[in-house]
Amino acid sequence: MRTKTETNIQLGHGGGGLLTREFLDRHVVPRFATGPLEGLPDGATLPALENGIIFSTDSFVVHPMFFPGGNIGDLAVHGTVNDVAVSGGIPRWLSLGMILEEGIEQDVVGRVLDSVAEAAADCGVQVVTGDTKVVPRGLCDGMYLNTAGIGERMPEFDLGAARLQTGDVILASGTLGDHGMAVMAAREGIEMAGGPVSDTGPVHRLVQAARPFATEVRFMRDPTRGGVAAVLNELVEDAPLGIILQEDDLPWSTGARAIAETLGFDLLHSACEGRMLMACAPDVAGLILDAWRAIPEGNGATAVGAVTNDDAGRVLLETCMGGRRLVDVPQGELLPRIC
Amino acid sequence: MRTKTETNIQLGHGGGGLLTREFLDRHVVPRFATGPLEGLPDGATLPALENGIIFSTDSFVVHPMFFPGGNIGDLAVHGTVNDVAVSGGIPRWLSLGMILEEGIEQDVVGRVLDSVAEAAADCGVQVVTGDTKVVPRGLCDGMYLNTAGIGERMPEFDLGAARLQTGDVILASGTLGDHGMAVMAAREGIEMAGGPVSDTGPVHRLVQAARPFATEVRFMRDPTRGGVAAVLNELVEDAPLGIILQEDDLPWSTGARAIAETLGFDLLHSACEGRMLMACAPDVAGLILDAWRAIPEGNGATAVGAVTNDDAGRVLLETCMGGRRLVDVPQGELLPRIC
Numbered sequence: 215m216r217t218k219t220e221t222n223i224q225l226g227h228g229g230g231g232l233l234t235r236e237f238l239d240r241h242v243v244p245r246f247a248t249g250p251l252e253g254l255p256d257g258a259t260l261p262a263l264e265n266g267i268i269f270s271t272d273s274f275v276v277h278p279m280f281f282p283g284g285n286i287g288d289l290a291v292h293g294t295v296n297d298v299a300v301s302g303g304i305p306r307w308l309s310l311g312m313i314l315e316e317g318i319e320q321d322v323v324g325r326v327l328d329s330v331a332e333a334a335a336d337c338g339v340q341v342v343t344g345d346t347k348v349v350p351r352g353l354c355d356g357m358y359l360n361t362a363g364i365g366e367r368m369p370e371f372d373l374g375a376a377r378l379q380t381g382d383v384i385l386a387s388g389t390l391g392d393h394g395m396a397v398m399a400a401r402e403g404i405e406m407a408g409g410p411v412s413d414t415g416p417v418h419r420l421v422q423a424a425r426p427f428a429t430e431v432r433f434m435r436d437p438t439r440g441g442v443a444a445v446l447n448e449l450v451e452d453a454p455l456g457i458i459l460q461e462d463d464l465p466w467s468t469g470a471r472a473i474a475e476t477l478g479f480d481l482l483h484s485a486c487e488g489r490m491l492m493a494c495a496p497d498v499a500g501l502i503l504d505a506w507r508a509i510p511e512g513n514g515a516t517a518v519g520a521v522t523n524d525d526a527g528r529v530l531l532e533t534c535m536g537g538r539r540l541v542d543v544p545q546g547e548l549l550p551r552i553c
Numbered sequence: 554m555r556t557k558t559e560t561n562i563q564l565g566h567g568g569g570g571l572l573t574r575e576f577l578d579r580h581v582v583p584r585f586a587t588g589p590l591e592g593l594p595d596g597a598t599l600p601a602l603e604n605g606i607i608f609s610t611d612s613f614v615v616h617p618m619f620f621p622g623g624n625i626g627d628l629a630v631h632g633t634v635n636d637v638a639v640s641g642g643i644p645r646w647l648s649l650g651m652i653l654e655e656g657i658e659q660d661v662v663g664r665v666l667d668s669v670a671e672a673a674a675d676c677g678v679q680v681v682t683g684d685t686k687v688v689p690r691g692l693c694d695g696m697y698l699n700t701a702g703i704g705e706r707m708p709e710f711d712l713g714a715a716r717l718q719t720g721d722v723i724l725a726s727g728t729l730g731d732h733g734m735a736v737m738a739a740r741e742g743i744e745m746a747g748g749p750v751s752d753t754g755p756v757h758r759l760v761q762a763a764r765p766f767a768t769e770v771r772f773m774r775d776p777t778r779g780g781v782a783a784v785l786n787e788l789v790e791d792a793p794l795g796i797i798l799q800e801d802d803l804p805w806s807t808g809a810r811a812i813a814e815t816l817g818f819d820l821l822h823s824a825c826e827g828r829m830l831m832a833c834a835p836d837v838a839g840l841i842l843d844a845w846r847a848i849p850e851g852n853g854a855t856a857v858g859a860v861t862n863d864d865a866g867r868v869l870l871e872t873c874m875g876g877r878r879l880v881d882v883p884q885g886e887l888l889p890r891i892c
Contacts, residue, residue, distance in 0.1 A: 230778025230824075231883030256774065257609035257640030259706060262602055270596035271648035271701055272684045301596030309610035311650075311699045345611045349890065353694050360650045362610055362701030367598060435595065439569025544570030551688065
């Protein structure tokens with residue numbers, strides 16, 4: 215019994231009593247209990263953000279928890295940091311809600327929380343409040359996480375689909391769809407040399423790099439579930455405008471393409487977790503690409519398409535052969551539990 | 554198939570494609586998509602809070618989802634509203650992360666979200682950002698929720714265990730332990746006339762009522778998991794002070810007491826989800842009790858104990874017979890999945 219207590223999570227670790235204190239002292243205090251989380255208060259006290267607040271949340275149920283390039287811990291940080299960033303916020307603080315399955319190893323929890331701490335440090339955000347629940351064996355798949363994030367609004371960004379104009383350029387910050395393919399390959403047990411590696415990572419430095427051109431930026435989004443296809447279709451669905459993507463310009467990694475072809479997926483429907491799409495005025499597109507390419511997160515950045523006043527409400531792909539095909543919205547759950 | 558699609562949640566409802574849009578249009582847009590959530594952006598844009606921010610989060614895995622007095626939806630609102638309030642914040646905005654089990658009925662989701670919306674309206678908070686994931690059948694027990702909350706800091710409160718002094722009075726805003734006993738009774742299928750009803754509810758109005766006396770308030774906490782025993786033990790664990798509770802003064806409901814006796818629980822370990830404990834200077838205790846009793850949430854408020862300089866680090870119960878017994882910290886998971 216003693217060994218089991220020390221190596222596996224029990225229901226009591228979420229019960230609010232002595233075992234909860236043990237859990238917090240082992241996992242949370244050493245990693246996070248500085249500043250606002252010191253003493254583990256119910257709520258964190260944080261300074262005012264004078265320009266307003268950006269607030270976002272995501273839950274994470276990715277399966278498997280560990281995949282090439284990352285795990286549920288860094289994913290949970292990047293997912294919310296990125297939502298805050300593409301909404302025009304400088305990410306500052308995160309909450310972390312953990313739902314743990316009875317019986318999961320303490321070491322697994324520790325490795326995930328190490329990734330949370332490292333990713334948070336890299337993103338310049340602090341985990342300032344949290345919560346831990348434990349559910350009986352079988353009632354969650356190891357671990358589910360939730361993060362909510364607070365960012366400081368950057369007033370110079372005025373973002374929205376309504377600001378889109380004919381001639382605007384669509385930029386992508388790097389290869390697309392890698393995360394979805396990396397998780398699918400891990401889940402299916404496909405191992406191949408040069409296989410896909412998740413792009414899980416932060417985009418807030420890309421947003422900062424584009425900040426000098428903020429007034430000419432119309433829209434930013436990280437293409438997660440549903441991929442590029444879902445984001446761009448949503449962008450034009452109610453607009454008198456369409457989008458044409460150039461197949462030749464779409465940046466795919468060799469690994470993601472190999473898995474997509476093997477499993478029969480459309481990479482335009484595959485999730486990224488560390489890329490961003492932007493629509494901006496044509497006169498700043500080259501400047502933003504230059505700024506992006508100067509930082510590691512943006513070294514694969516490229517222009518992938520343009521906004522047109524033909525084909526209102528639709529996203530089209532112009533193929534290498536000069537043909538055009540409709541880029542549709544994913545219908546259902548093509549890639550379950552990708553994040 | 555058609556009927557099933559319409560009445561039950563599928564994996565695709567969390568996939569980021571057309572079914573996700575259907576889900577949002579059916580459940581989220583009509584209830585929440587006004588103000589910052591209009592257009593369902595990835596992140597909500599919110600005004601500055603000049604006095605600083607209080608930030609808190611909780612996940613909710615309560616079983617059963619519906620219990621006498623409430624359900625997981627209002628619980629998720631009250632839990633975070635209360636954490637923000639007892640941390641000295643005026644609750645303003647919530648995020649809502651949903652993890653749904655494949656196969657759960659759309660109507661059940663709708664009823665829970667109705668409760669979220671009603672509780673939020675009652676608490677004066679807005680749900681401004683959210684996320685929905687669906688996991689395969691069996692991998693969550695119907696639904697898990699997470700809320701994170703942002704409140705405006707009230708600078709006049711200066712709270713903390715370190716401010717506790719000998720002679721301070723411990724106040725309780727109403728009967729204690731009802732939520733835990735109501736959930737346990739529902740889970741065990743115990744039906745009895747006059748059985749326990751959850752106290753799930755907001756405490757932010759109690760905090761507001763005490764605000765004129767803020768400088769004399771040392772500590773506020775809603776006794777959730779671990780109950781009164783956990784909160785008060787934590788309060789004095791590192792202090793040169795102790796707490797003596799008067800058994801005669803502890804406010805129990807008849808229903809909670811009946812279940813506690815039937816199932817063999819100590820009500821001091823049972824969770825509340827709509828009560829608060831306060832430590833304050835003796836000269837304002839009566840004034841705060843008067844202010845609490847003037848509003849519905851506080852009509853059962855009473856003083857339950859006092860801070861002493863005997864028995865450092867311990868919480869004692871003085872029984873009706875004049876004896877004293879130690880009030881211990883719950884050891885493990887006495888009441889699993891109570892919230």
